[in-house]
Amino acid sequence: MNLGRIGGLLSRHLYLYKRSFARLLEIFYWPFLDLVVWGFITMYLKDSGVSLHGAVEFFLGALILWDVLFRAQQGIAVSFLEEMWARNLMNLFASPLTVGEYLASTMIMSLLKVTAVGSLMMVFAWVFYSYDMLKIGMSLFPFIVNLVVSGWIIGVLTISIIMRFGQQAEVLAWGMVFLFQPISCVFYPLDVLPPILQSLAWMVPPAHIFEGMRMVLLDEVMPVTHILWATGLNLFFLVVIVAWFYHTFNVCKDKGSLVRIGE
Amino acid sequence: MSTPILEVRNLTKRFDNFTAVDNISFDIHEGEILGLLGPNGAGKTTTIHMLLGLITPTSGTIHMFGLDLAKHRETILQQVNFSSTYISMPFSLTVEENLKVIARLYSLKNIQRRVDAILEKMEMKEIQKKLTRKLSSGQMSRLTLAKALMTEPKVLFLDEPTASLDPDIVEKIKSFLKEYQRNAGLSILYTSHNMREMEEMSNRIIFLQHGHIVAEGTAEQIVQRYGQRDLEEVFLKLARG
Numbered sequence: 001m002n003l004g005r006i007g008g009l010l011s012r013h014l015y016l017y018k019r020s021f022a023r024l025l026e027i028f029y030w031p032f033l034d035l036v037v038w039g040f041i042t043m044y045l046k047d048s049g050v051s052l053h054g055a056v057e058f059f060l061g062a063l064i065l066w067d068v069l070f071r072a073q074q075g076i077a078v079s080f081l082e083e084m085w086a087r088n089l090m091n092l093f094a095s096p097l098t099v100g101e102y103l104a105s106t107m108i109m110s111l112l113k114v115t116a117v118g119s120l121m122m123v124f125a126w127v128f129y130s131y132d133m134l135k136i137g138m139s140l141f142p143f144i145v146n147l148v149v150s151g152w153i154i155g156v157l158t159i160s161i162i163m164r165f166g167q168q169a170e171v172l173a174w175g176m177v178f179l180f181q182p183i184s185c186v187f188y189p190l191d192v193l194p195p196i197l198q199s200l201a202w203m204v205p206p207a208h209i210f211e212g213m214r215m216v217l218l219d220e221v222m223p224v225t226h227i228l229w230a231t232g233l234n235l236f237f238l239v240v241i242v243a244w245f246y247h248t249f250n251v252c253k254d255k256g257s258l259v260r261i262g263e
Numbered sequence: 264m265s266t267p268i269l270e271v272r273n274l275t276k277r278f279d280n281f282t283a284v285d286n287i288s289f290d291i292h293e294g295e296i297l298g299l300l301g302p303n304g305a306g307k308t309t310t311i312h313m314l315l316g317l318i319t320p321t322s323g324t325i326h327m328f329g330l331d332l333a334k335h336r337e338t339i340l341q342q343v344n345f346s347s348t349y350i351s352m353p354f355s356l357t358v359e360e361n362l363k364v365i366a367r368l369y370s371l372k373n374i375q376r377r378v379d380a381i382l383e384k385m386e387m388k389e390i391q392k393k394l395t396r397k398l399s400s401g402q403m404s405r406l407t408l409a410k411a412l413m414t415e416p417k418v419l420f421l422d423e424p425t426a427s428l429d430p431d432i433v434e435k436i437k438s439f440l441k442e443y444q445r446n447a448g449l450s451i452l453y454t455s456h457n458m459r460e461m462e463e464m465s466n467r468i469i470f471l472q473h474g475h476i477v478a479e480g481t482a483e484q485i486v487q488r489y490g491q492r493d494l495e496e497v498f499l500k501l502a503r504g
Contacts, residue, residue: 012353086352093316098336256283
């Protein structure tokens with residue numbers, strides 16, 4: 001791994017954000033709107049006497065953590081789309097940049113996005129709804145780390161598909177993550193799912209994180225088992241998906257589609 | 264003759280049932296400009312993409328600087344670059360930013376100095392802060408050439424670098440390239456549809472058709488061998504079968 005080359009690719013995206021209002025909106029505008037809508041919903045539920053213990057904590061906490069996952073995935077997928085739209089993939093992969101360095105750079109980019117969006121949402125939630133995300137305590141760190149890694153896994157899966165099937169699959173950059181939302185049990189407990197989906201959900205790392213979050217908020221205990229499961233599953237899926245990306249990259253080089261992506 | 268800087272042996276590329284490049288072999292020596300000529304679909308661009316490691320050959324070998332491209336990709340690509348009228352660079356970055364990114368990807372030292380120097384050489388100083396999306400096609404060609412030359416490659420692949428440019432720009436690019444090539448001892452693989460340009464630029468020419476090498480030699484030798492008046496007539500004769 002050459003850190004200079006990773007930094008080089010990273011600088012290409014940072015230059016982009018420096019002057020793109022649309023891209024800055026993506027960081028500030030949508031997360032803020034999400035928070036406003038869900039904040040009012042939770043206030044309404046609270047005021048209407050609906051018996052949902054800890055509704056504000058559940059919904060706002062879940063929303064912020066979901067956005068961590070979503071932005072981590074977007075960091076990978078949108079960075080790839082930027083290269084595709086700019087027809088820059090040829091310049092990148094005809095340079096000494098390796099596939100590993102490319103992935104590392106997009107992962108760092110995604111981490112920067114998560115940090116910006118996550119911090120902002122935590123501040124908004126605290127200012128507008130007096131919701132303190134840090135109440136989750138020590139578990140918050142492993143929650144965030146695991147959700148970022150889950151976002152990377154879904155992001156790399158997304159770009160593998162776009163790379164293989166071209167521009168027609170680019171809608172997946174925004175849609176793919178939502179395929180995992182129902183079984184990630186973001187806004188409801190896992191036991192509301194039908195048994196077959198419950199079995200599936202246990203294999204999805206974010207489901208353990210959101211279950212863990214509810215455990216912390218309800219019982220105030222550190223969900224060690226959930227964190228361990230999420231970490232183990234994430235490590236397994238990360239290795240599998242990176243191997244899959246390398247395989248897809250080689251298939252594209254063999255089929256000649258790497259030089260045609262974006263055309 | 265010196266040891267070839269680029270050696271291609273029995274290179275073949277098949278896409279399903281279509282053979283784009285069929286068992287071609289050639290060398291490029293240090294300081295040589297090799298012209299790759301042929302009609303559309305002859306396999307020129309596929310060959311260049313294989314030489315850049317962007318397409319995996321079905322069979323055959325590519326060695327540069329004595330190293331196998333399949334095994335030493337990073338080391339080789341550090342000393343190779345390319346330019347083409349058909350490639351682009353990120354539109355939302357300025358000319359200078361794009362060059363800085365490329366400089367980092369090639370681990371260049373003294374980046375600002377290198378960027379300034381190439382901008383100066385290519386007479387692009389006045390557009391260095393301009394967004395790439397606002398460049399004319401001539402300026403864009405100069406930018407892709409600047410990004411290729413800034414890394415001081417030992418081998419340069421130029422895929423129709425002057426296509427769709429006005430004659431004034433073409434003349435400037437050609438004379439710049441020739442001067443740069445003479446001073447730096449650069450080896451170039453050059454494709455073009457312009458026969459006069461090909462004759463003028465290349466030391467040696469390979470004529471590709473349907474993925475095969477059908478003629479090889481200096482422009483003069485090829486013209487003589489086919490008993491035509493010039494390279495353009497040879498092109499038409501070979502291209503029409």
